[in-house]
Amino acid sequence: MTHVIGAHGDPPPPAAIEAAAEALRAGDIIGVPTDTVYGLAADPWHSGASDRLFLVKGRPRSVELPVFVAGAEQARELTANLPAGAERLMAEFWPGPLTIVAPRRPDLDADLGEDDATIGLRCPAHPVPLALCRRFGPYATTSANRHATAPISEAAQFGRELAGVALVLDAGPCRGEPSTVVDATGEVPKLLRAGGVDWERIMEIVASA
Numbered sequence: 001m002t003h004v005i006g007a008h009g010d011p012p013p014p015a016a017i018e019a020a021a022e023a024l025r026a027g028d029i030i031g032v033p034t035d036t037v038y039g040l041a042a043d044p045w046h047s048g049a050s051d052r053l054f055l056v057k058g059r060p061r062s063v064e065l066p067v068f069v070a071g072a073e074q075a076r077e078l079t080a081n082l083p084a085g086a087e088r089l090m091a092e093f094w095p096g097p098l099t100i101v102a103p104r105r106p107d108l109d110a111d112l113g114e115d116d117a118t119i120g121l122r123c124p125a126h127p128v129p130l131a132l133c134r135r136f137g138p139y140a141t142t143s144a145n146r147h148a149t150a151p152i153s154e155a156a157q158f159g160r161e162l163a164g165v166a167l168v169l170d171a172g173p174c175r176g177e178p179s180t181v182v183d184a185t186g187e188v189p190k191l192l193r194a195g196g197v198d199w200e201r202i203m204e205i206v207a208s209a
Contacts, residue, residue, distance in 0.1 A: 002159045007033065007169035010127040016169055017128075021136040023167045024049075029056050031144050031158050031168035032132065035125040036097055036176040036196065037151035038158075040165065041068070041132075044110035044140040051111075053140060056164040058147040064113040065140040066099050066120030070133035075121045078138060080105045085206040086184035092205045095125035097179040097196030112140055122179055128171050143178070151178075 007016040020041075023030050027046040032039050042053040044065065054061055069075045072090045076082060079102045086102050104119040112119065122141075124130065133139070144152040144162065152161060155170035180195035182202060189206055191199050 002031075002165045003167045004155050004158070004170050005167060007128050007171045012128045012131050012169070012171065017131045017135050020132055020167060020169055024136055024139055027052070028166035029053050029164055031152070031155065031165050032141070033126060033128050033155075033169060033171035033174045034176070035095070035174075036143075036178050037153055037174050038144040038155065038168075039129070039141045040144045041139050041141045044112050050113075050140055052164065053142065056162060057142055057145070059142065060147075061113045064115050064118070064120060065142055066122055067110070067112065067138045068129050068133055068141045069121055069123050069138045070130055071123055074133065074138050075102070075123070078105055078108060078110075078119055078121065079103055083184055083187065085187065085189055088205050088208070089182065089184060089189070089202065090123070093197050093202075094123035095130065096123070097125070097177065098122065098202075099179045099181040101181065101183045101185060101192065103185050110140070118185055120181070126171070128169050
């Protein structure tokens with residue numbers, strides 16, 4: 001049974017954030033609101049948690065899990081030789097709907113899927129996932145839905161549409177546009193998925209150095 005906890009407000013209730021952090025520490029899968037849609041979250045450093053997230057989602061391990069961070073400082077702790085273009089994108093668009101694929105730190109033992117060379121990073125513009133990142137640290141995430149189906153936009157949908165989610169932080173409807181995904185591992189960024197941040201604006205920022 002999925003436990004739903006109210007998480008309305010900015011800042012969100014500390015008790016709700018602590019309950020979510022405890023669930024992550026226990027290896028549970030939780031639901032979190034974001035500036036786009038609701039997401040699923042897990043601790044990728046907890047043995048078996050990422051496997052459970054892939055199972056709940058019905059997502060192949062070849063499709064990597066991105067990571068939510070509280071900002072550029074946490075992002076740098078997970079990366080190696082972060083390109084200058086990625087730094088400029090973080091400074092301009094975070095918090096916001098931009099996922100940046102960057103070189104992964106070689107000794108990072110987080111289980112995010114099959115690719116150990118890169119890591120997808122996002123700092124969402126929503127007080128709940130940001131508060132959780134500050135309380136718990138970075139965590140693996142993906143949109144809350146079965147793979148290749150429509151994302152969940154309200155907390156009440158979890159119990160009907162997804163099994164295996166221990167707790168959901170309810171902050172009301174989340175119906176934003178998906179994040180733009182950019183490969184920033186090289187000198188010139190590559191668009192992997194169009195979304196909430198305009199591609200032309202991204203190129204302007206990268207070229208502004």
